[in-house]
Amino acid sequence: GCSSGTASTTDNSATIDPKAVEPKSLIGLGPNGEKPALTSDVKLTAEQTAKVRAGKFKVGISMQTMDIDFAKVQTTVLKKTFEENGVQVIGITDAQWKAEKQIGDLENLIQQKPNGILGVPVDDVATAAAFSKVGQSGMKLVMIDQVPKGLKYPTDYQASVQADGKGNGQVAAEMLASRIPKDGTMGMVNFGNDIFATNERTKGAKEWLAKNRPDIKIKETAFSDPAKAGQVGGDFVTANPDIKGLWVVWDAPALEVISALRGQGANIPVATIDLGQQLTAEIAQGADIVGVGAQRLTDQAKAEANAMMLALIGESTPSYIAAPALAVTKSNLTDSFKIVFDAPAPSDIVDTCKKNPGCK
Amino acid sequence: MNNSTTPRAAQSAGPPKPVAAPAEAIPKDRLVEVTDLRKTYGAVRALRGVDFELAPGEVHALLGENGAGKSTLIKILAGVESSDSGVLKIFGEEKSFRSPAESRAAGLAVVYQELSLVPSLTVAANLFLGREPHNALGAVKKSEIIRRTKEFLAEYGFPLDPKAVVADLPFAYRQMTEIAKALLSNVRVLVLDEPTSALSEGEEEVLFDAVRKVTARGVGVVYVTHRLGEVFKLSQRVTVFRDGLRVGTYPTAEMDMKTLVSHIIGPRTMAAELVEAVQGHGLRHVRSQNDTGTPPALRMSGIADPRLHGVDLEVMPGEIMGLAGVIGSGRTEILETVFGLRRPRQGQLQLNGRPYKPSGPVDAIRAGVGLVPEDRHEQGLVLGDSIEQNIALPRLKPLTRLGFFNRKGAAERSHAAMKELSIKAQNRKTVVGTLSGGNQQKVVFGKWREPRCELLLLDEPTVGVDVGAREEIYGVIRQAAAAGTGVLVVSSDLSELLLLCERITIVRNGRTIRTIHRDEVASEEALHHLVHTSNPSQPGAPS
Amino acid sequence: MSQTAQASTKAGADLPSTRTLKNLIRGDRPYVLYAAFAVLIVAFSLASPVFFSSSNFLNIGRQTALVTIIAVGMTFVIIAGEIDLSVASTLALSGMSAAMAIQQSGGNWLIGTVAGLATGAVVGLVNGLLTTRLSIPSFLVTLGMLGIGRGIALMLTGTTPVVVNTIAFWDTFGEGAILGIPAPIFITLLVLGIGAYLLHFSTFGRKVFATGGNATAARYSGINTRRAKTVAFVITGALAGLAGLILTARAHAARPDIAAGLELDVITAVILGGTSLFGGRGAILGTLLGSLMIGVLNNGLTLMGVSSQAQLVVKGAIIIAAVAFSRRK
Amino acid sequence: MSQTAQASTKAGADLPSTRTLKNLIRGDRPYVLYAAFAVLIVAFSLASPVFFSSSNFLNIGRQTALVTIIAVGMTFVIIAGEIDLSVASTLALSGMSAAMAIQQSGGNWLIGTVAGLATGAVVGLVNGLLTTRLSIPSFLVTLGMLGIGRGIALMLTGTTPVVVNTIAFWDTFGEGAILGIPAPIFITLLVLGIGAYLLHFSTFGRKVFATGGNATAARYSGINTRRAKTVAFVITGALAGLAGLILTARAHAARPDIAAGLELDVITAVILGGTSLFGGRGAILGTLLGSLMIGVLNNGLTLMGVSSQAQLVVKGAIIIAAVAFSRRK
Ligand SMILES: Nc1ncnc2c1ncn2[C@@H]1O[C@H](COP(=O)(O)OP(=O)(O)OP(=O)(O)O)[C@@H](O)[C@H]1O
Ligand SMILES: Nc1ncnc2c1ncn2[C@@H]1O[C@H](COP(=O)(O)OP(=O)(O)OP(=O)(O)O)[C@@H](O)[C@H]1O
Ligand SMILES: O[C@@H]1[C@H](O)[C@H](O)CO[C@H]1O
Ligand SMILES: [Mg+2]
Numbered sequence A: 001g002c003s004s005g006t007a008s009t010t011d012n013s014a015t016i017d018p019k020a021v022e023p024k025s026l027i028g029l030g031p032n033g034e035k036p037a038l039t040s041d042v043k044l045t046a047e048q049t050a051k052v053r054a055g056k057f058k059v060g061i062s063m064q065t066m067d068i069d070f071a072k073v074q075t076t077v078l079k080k081t082f083e084e085n086g087v088q089v090i091g092i093t094d095a096q097w098k099a100e101k102q103i104g105d106l107e108n109l110i111q112q113k114p115n116g117i118l119g120v121p122v123d124d125v126a127t128a129a130a131f132s133k134v135g136q137s138g139m140k141l142v143m144i145d146q147v148p149k150g151l152k153y154p155t156d157y158q159a160s161v162q163a164d165g166k167g168n169g170q171v172a173a174e175m176l177a178s179r180i181p182k183d184g185t186m187g188m189v190n191f192g193n194d195i196f197a198t199n200e201r202t203k204g205a206k207e208w209l210a211k212n213r214p215d216i217k218i219k220e221t222a223f224s225d226p227a228k229a230g231q232v233g234g235d236f237v238t239a240n241p242d243i244k245g246l247w248v249v250w251d252a253p254a255l256e257v258i259s260a261l262r263g264q265g266a267n268i269p270v271a272t273i274d275l276g277q278q279l280t281a282e283i284a285q286g287a288d289i290v291g292v293g294a295q296r297l298t299d300q301a302k303a304e305a306n307a308m309m310l311a312l313i314g315e316s317t318p319s320y321i322a323a324p325a326l327a328v329t330k331s332n333l334t335d336s337f338k339i340v341f342d343a344p345a346p347s348d349i350v351d352t353c354k355k356n357p358g359c360k
Numbered sequence B: 001m002n003n004s005t006t007p008r009a010a011q012s013a014g015p016p017k018p019v020a021a022p023a024e025a026i027p028k029d030r031l032v033e034v035t036d037l038r039k040t041y042g043a044v045r046a047l048r049g050v051d052f053e054l055a056p057g058e059v060h061a062l063l064g065e066n067g068a069g070k071s072t073l074i075k076i077l078a079g080v081e082s083s084d085s086g087v088l089k090i091f092g093e094e095k096s097f098r099s100p101a102e103s104r105a106a107g108l109a110v111v112y113q114e115l116s117l118v119p120s121l122t123v124a125a126n127l128f129l130g131r132e133p134h135n136a137l138g139a140v141k142k143s144e145i146i147r148r149t150k151e152f153l154a155e156y157g158f159p160l161d162p163k164a165v166v167a168d169l170p171f172a173y174r175q176m177t178e179i180a181k182a183l184l185s186n187v188r189v190l191v192l193d194e195p196t197s198a199l200s201e202g203e204e205e206v207l208f209d210a211v212r213k214v215t216a217r218g219v220g221v222v223y224v225t226h227r228l229g230e231v232f233k234l235s236q237r238v239t240v241f242r243d244g245l246r247v248g249t250y251p252t253a254e255m256d257m258k259t260l261v262s263h264i265i266g267p268r269t270m271a272a273e274l275v276e277a278v279q280g281h282g283l284r285h286v287r288s289q290n291d292t293g294t295p296p297a298l299r300m301s302g303i304a305d306p307r308l309h310g311v312d313l314e315v316m317p318g319e320i321m322g323l324a325g326v327i328g329s330g331r332t333e334i335l336e337t338v339f340g341l342r343r344p345r346q347g348q349l350q351l352n353g354r355p356y357k358p359s360g361p362v363d364a365i366r367a368g369v370g371l372v373p374e375d376r377h378e379q380g381l382v383l384g385d386s387i388e389q390n391i392a393l394p395r396l397k398p399l400t401r402l403g404f405f406n407r408k409g410a411a412e413r414s415h416a417a418m419k420e421l422s423i424k425a426q427n428r429k430t431v432v433g434t435l436s437g438g439n440q441q442k443v444v445f446g447k448w449r450e451p452r453c454e455l456l457l458l459d460e461p462t463v464g465v466d467v468g469a470r471e472e473i474y475g476v477i478r479q480a481a482a483a484g485t486g487v488l489v490v491s492s493d494l495s496e497l498l499l500l501c502e503r504i505t506i507v508r509n510g511r512t513i514r515t516i517h518r519d520e521v522a523s524e525e526a527l528h529h530l531v532h533t534s535n536p537s538q539p540g541a542p543s
Numbered sequence C, D: 001m002s003q004t005a006q007a008s009t010k011a012g013a014d015l016p017s018t019r020t021l022k023n024l025i026r027g028d029r030p031y032v033l034y035a036a037f038a039v040l041i042v043a044f045s046l047a048s049p050v051f052f053s054s055s056n057f058l059n060i061g062r063q064t065a066l067v068t069i070i071a072v073g074m075t076f077v078i079i080a081g082e083i084d085l086s087v088a089s090t091l092a093l094s095g096m097s098a099a100m101a102i103q104q105s106g107g108n109w110l111i112g113t114v115a116g117l118a119t120g121a122v123v124g125l126v127n128g129l130l131t132t133r134l135s136i137p138s139f140l141v142t143l144g145m146l147g148i149g150r151g152i153a154l155m156l157t158g159t160t161p162v163v164v165n166t167i168a169f170w171d172t173f174g175e176g177a178i179l180g181i182p183a184p185i186f187i188t189l190l191v192l193g194i195g196a197y198l199l200h201f202s203t204f205g206r207k208v209f210a211t212g213g214n215a216t217a218a219r220y221s222g223i224n225t226r227r228a229k230t231v232a233f234v235i236t237g238a239l240a241g242l243a244g245l246i247l248t249a250r251a252h253a254a255r256p257d258i259a260a261g262l263e264l265d266v267i268t269a270v271i272l273g274g275t276s277l278f279g280g281r282g283a284i285l286g287t288l289l290g291s292l293m294i295g296v297l298n299n300g301l302t303l304m305g306v307s308s309q310a311q312l313v314v315k316g317a318i319i320i321a322a323v324a325f326s327r328r329k
C-alpha cells in the first residue's frame, strides 16, 4: 500500500558491532595460492621516492568500467598518488565491461609507450593475452582486483592488489545472519558471470555460513545484467516468501534490489559488499541495510600506485597484496566513508545520518 | 473512338457556359494565369517558359507527350515544386506557393498522377487528411468524417466504402479515392493529372459526371490525359505542351483528332499506322489464327480459386488476345495466375501444350512468360534504381558469367531497349523514379523485350503513355506477336483492345463469359455493351 | 453504373476495414497475440503458486512502468517513420537534472519535476530538429544523442549519484499511491490514456499516421510532417524524463549510469505490440501488450526459478513463437 | 521520333547518374563524409604524436576488424530491407562452439574453424528462414535470436570461458601475419574484397538491391526475394562466426558473455557509411568508412587522453556533425 519512503528501521541492526565481525586477518589466498601481503606493507622509502621522481615515469590505467564509485575512487587516488611522486598518468581507458574493448584499450595504451600499466581486467581469461603483451613490450604491469589466467609473477606482472573478497563476503553474511532466525532462509543474489572477484565473495559467505550457521537455508539467484538485478531480486523474494534476508554481491545491484523491494512494499534486510555513495546515503536515510563488507578502496589504490612505483625503479614487490575487509553499519558510517573514499562524507549525508538514531 | 473524332464537348459535357466562339473562348476572369514559367531539374529543362490559363467553369485539357512538362506545371501549381522563374497568378493575384498547404488555401486541389494517398489509412481518413473536423480538445470527430464521406461519395456517385483501408483497394478504386479527395475540398481550381488512366468506360462516366458537377459550380478544371477521346467528351479548351514549351491553346470545338495528334507529336512524319490508329481502328496486318494443330501458347481450363470461378481461354502463338471486363472482374487475377502469383485450386494450365504449374514468377519467367503489371510503381519498377538496373532485373540469369553481373550485356540490353522504345531519359543510368510516367511504362516493357517471351501478359499496358509512344508500344506488341509470342492483354480502354486484338475474351465476376472475334464487334460502343451485359444472369446490370 | 456500385459495395464489404476499436486493440497484429499472452498467464499461474496474485500483478505493473511509459512515446516516433535510440540516456540525464534541481532548490520537488520533464523534452526537441531540419537519419541522430546524453549525465557530478531526500517526491513518483493505485502504475495508466487519445482520437495522431504511412502524401495534404515528427520526439523525450523521475523517486537518488540498454526493451515492446518498424501503423494498446508480455515473461520465469541464462533462451523463443503464430492466417 | 532520341542523347551527358565506381565509393552519402574523415585524421595527427604511425594504424585496423567484418554482412541484410540484431550473440556462440570443438578434437584448429563458421551460418539460416517463411519482422526474429544465442552460449559451460591452447589457431586468426599483414587485418581485407564483389559486381548483389528497393517489383521480375534475404542472413551469420574466431584467437579463449552490444556498433558503421536503414541502397566501401570512422574516433580520443565520459559526448557530436555536413548540398 501507501508505505512511507524509508524502509523500516529496526533496532536489531544497532546491536551489531562492526568491529566484532571484522576478520582479524586476510582470509582469501592469492590466485596462485600465495599468502597475501597487506596493503599497508607496500611503501616507498624517501630514497626510493626520489628515484621515482627522477625517473619521470609515465603510466597508463585500463579500467573495466568508469561508471561506478569503485572506479572513481581508484582512479582519483591513483592519479593523486602518482602526481605527488612525479609520475605522469597518460591515459585512463574505460572498457565498459567489454573484454573486446579492453583488448583494444590495452593496445592503445601500449601504443603511447608508458613505462607501466595498471589494469582492472574485465575478466580473467579473455583479456589475458592482451595483458601479457604489456610485459612483452617491456612495461611494468600491476593488476587490480584479479590476475588474468596464465600470467606469471614476476615476469608478466609485478604485483596484484585487491580487496579480500572472501573476507568481505563473510562480513556481509555474518552481519545478515544475525537477523536470520534459527533454521531461517537467507537469499543470495549472485553475479551470473564467472568473475574471480565476485566469486570470492560468494565463496567467503557460504564458507562462513556452513561453519557458523549451518541451520540457515540458502536460496540463490543470479543476474547477468546489473541493471536487471532489481527485477530479479524482487521476483526472487516474491517466489520465496520465506526469505528473511538478502545478501547481494555488490552495492549497485543491491540498490536495484532495494528499490524493487521498496516498490513491492517488502521489508527485508539486505547486506552487501562495497560502500558506494548512494548506498551510504541509503544507510543514512535508515534503509534496512544490516551491514556492508567494504573494500578499502583508498588503501588499495595507494598500494597499487606504490607497487607500480617500486616496480618502475626495479624493486621487487609481493605478488599478492590485499586489503582486509571493512565492516560497516550505520554505527560507523561516516568514519567508514572516510576510509573508503579518502574524503569526508558529503554534508547532506551527514545531516541525514544525524537525524537517524544510531547513525554515526 | 469513331464517334469521338467528332467534337462533342458541347453536347456531352454540358458545362454551364458552353464555349460559343473562338474569339470569346478566352474568358476575362481567370482563375489561373501562368506566364513564362520555367523549371529545370539538374540539366533537364522540364519547362522552358510556358503560358497557361484557366477560366471558371471550364474544363481545360492539358496535353503533350510523355515528359512534355505537364506534371511539372501541375506540381508548381500545387506548391510541391517551385518554379525557377515566371509568374503565377491565381484570381489575378501573384502567388508563389511554398507548400501544398498554401496552394490548397488558395483553393487549388490536385489529383496526382503518382498516387498520393496514405495506404494504411481508410478512404474516409484519407479524404479528410489534414483537415479533420475536431472538437476544442483536438479530438477527431470520426463519425462525422464517416458521415460526411458517405454523403459526399453518394452525391458524386463514387462506389467507395468510407471505411475501407486504401492499401486493400484495387488500383482503380484507389485512384477514385484520390479524385474524391481532391473534389472534397472547397476548390476553385481542380487539377486532374491522368485521372482515368486505369478506369474503364463505366467508371470513367462516374468521374465525368463528377467533373461536370463541379464545373457547374464555377470551378475550373485542368485535365491532363493521354486518352484523347476524353478531350472531346469533356473539355472546352485544349493546351498542348511539347518539350517544355507551349505549342498552343485551342477551343476543343475547332479541333479534330488528327490535328490534335499532330500538335502533340510535332513536326514529325506521322506514320501511316499512327494516322490510322488515331482516326479509328482501321484494319492492319493481322496474323490469322493458326489452325495447323500447333498447341496454344497458353491454355487455361476450369481455373478456379476464391476469386476466380471458372476461367477458360486459349492464346495461340503469335496471337494478341484481349481480356475485357469491368474493374474487379478478375482480369488481373487471371494474369497473376498465369504468372505464378496465385495458385489455382482447380483447373489446368498449359503452355505450348505442356502442363504448367508455376509456383512463382521464377517458374513463369523460366517458362518464357513475361508480365507488365498494372501498378508500375508497386510491381513494375524499383524506382530508386536506374533504367539499366530495372531492365536487367528479369534477365539476371543470362546476364551472369561466373557469378559476375555482366554490366556490358546489361548496358547493351538497356541501350537497345531505350532506342527501340524511344525512352526519353538522359541515359541508361537515369533513376527511373525521375522519369515521366509514360517513360516509366516503357521501361517496364523494356524488361521483357529480350529474349522474346513465349507468352507476354500485359495489364493495362498503355496507362499514362502518350499517343505517340502508345503506338510505339503497339508496335512492340505486334512485333512480339509477329515473332511468335502469344500476348494476353488486359485493358480498360476498349478501343485499345479493338486496335490490338483479333479475339477478345470477356471476363465477369471471375469468370470468362465468352470470347468474341473482332469482326463480331461493330464499334467500341458495341463492345462496351457486350462487356456490361454479356452475362444476363448478373442482377442489376445496366443497359 | 448501378452495377459497378453494386459490385464494389460487395467488395467493400469483404475488404478489411479499420474499425476504430478493433484497430485500437490490434494494431497490425491479429488477436492470436492476445491468445499467446493469455496462454502465458495461464501457464505461469499453473507453474508458480505466487504468480496469479494481485500483489504480483502490481509487481509486474511496477516493473514494466518505465518501459511502458517510454514505449508510448516511442510508438509515436516509430509510427511517424523514425526511431529514438537515446531514450535510456535521456532518462538518466533527466533524472540527474531533476535530482540536482531538487538539491539546489533546497528540496523543492516541483522544481525538480519541471527540470526533469523539461530536460527530456529538450533532448527530444534537439533529436527532432536535427532529424527533420538537417535530414539526418534519426537512427544516427539519436545514436549520437545516446552518447551525448549519457556522457553529460556522467560528467555532471563525475559519476557520483545525486541523493534525493524529499519524501513528497518519493511518494509522488515512487512509493505513494493515488486512488489506491501505486503511483508508478497510476502514472503509467495516465500516460497510456493520454497517449491513446492523442494517437487514435486527435488530429495530431492522424498527422503522425499519415507522416509515417506516406510522408509525401501527407505533405501534399498540407500536413507539416517535420512538425509532426518533431512533436513525436518531444513527447518521447518528455516521457523518458518522466520515467527518470519515477526511477529517481524509487531509488531515492539519481545515478548517471542507470537504465543503460533500456532502449532495446522499449523498442521491442513497441514492435512486439504490432507497430511497424517502417512506420504508418501501430497502436498504443499493442504497445502496452508488448511491454506487459516482456514483463510477464521476466517475472514468470524468475518466479519459476529458471536460471538467468535459460531465461534468455526461453524469452527469445517465446517472442518469436508468439509473433509467428499471430502472423499465420 | 528522332527528336525524342536527340533530346535524350543531349540530356544524357549531364544528369545525376549512378555510375558504378562513384556508387561503390559513396553509397548514398556525398563526399563530404570523406572530407570529415580526413579532417579527423589530420586533427588527431596534430593532437597526438603517436596517432599518425603505421603501428597505430595497424592497431586501428585490428580494433575495427570485428565490426568491419560483421558490418560487411550487415550491409547485405540492411540493403535487403532487413536487420540483424543477433550478431553479437552469434559471435559469442560461434566462438564457444569453435573453442569447444578445438578442445574436443584435441587441438585441431581446422575443425574448430569449421565449427565456428558453421554455427554462425546456421544461426543466420534460422534468422533468414524465420523472417522470410513466417514473415516475422526480422527485428523481432533476430532480437529473439539475440537472447537465444547468448543464453545457449552461457549455458554451454555454465558461463565458464573455454581456453584455446592451439598456437596455429592463435596465429591464423589472431597474432600471425599473412604477407606481412596482421592476420585480422588480412582477413578483414579479404572479407571486404569478397563482399564488394558480391554486392556490387555479382548477380546476387543485384538481387539484394532490388529486393530492398522494391520487394514486390523484384518478385514480379522473377527474383526469389526470400532466398536473397536468407542468403544475406547466412552471410552475416557466417561473418559473425568468423569474427568469433578472430576474437577467440586474440583472447586465447572464448567467453560466452563477450561482445555484448556489438550489434549497435555494427549497425552504426553500416548506416554511417550511407546505407539506408529502409533498404535498397548502400555500399561496402561506405561501411568500411563508417567502421573506420568509429575506430579512429575511439583510438584518437583515447590517445589524446580524453576521459571516457567526454569521449561519449564528443563521439556522439562528431557522428551527428559528420552526417549533417555531408547531407547539406
Ligand atoms: N524530380 C525530377 N528529377 C529530375 N527530372 C525530373 C524530375 N521530375 C520530372 N523530371 C523530368 O522533367 C521532364 C518533364 O516531366 P513531367 O513529369 O512534367 O512530364 P509529363 O508531361 O507529366 O509526362 P507524362 O505524360 O509522362 O506524365 C521529364 O524529362 C522528366 O524526366
Ligand atoms: N485483399 C482483397 N480481399 C478481398 N477482395 C479483394 C482484395 N483485393 C481485391 N479484391 C477484390 O478483387 C477484385 C479484383 O480487383 P482487381 O483490380 O485486381 O481486378 P481486375 O478485374 O483485375 O481489375 P482491373 O479491371 O483493374 O484489371 C475487386 O472486386 C476487389 O474488390
Ligand atoms: O571490485 C569491483 C567492484 O566490486 C564492482 O562493484 C564490481 O566489479 C568488481 O571488479
Ligand atoms: Mg505526368
Ligand SMILES: [Mg+2]
Residues within 6 Å of the ligand: B328, B331, B332, B333, B374, B459
Ligand atoms: Mg486489375
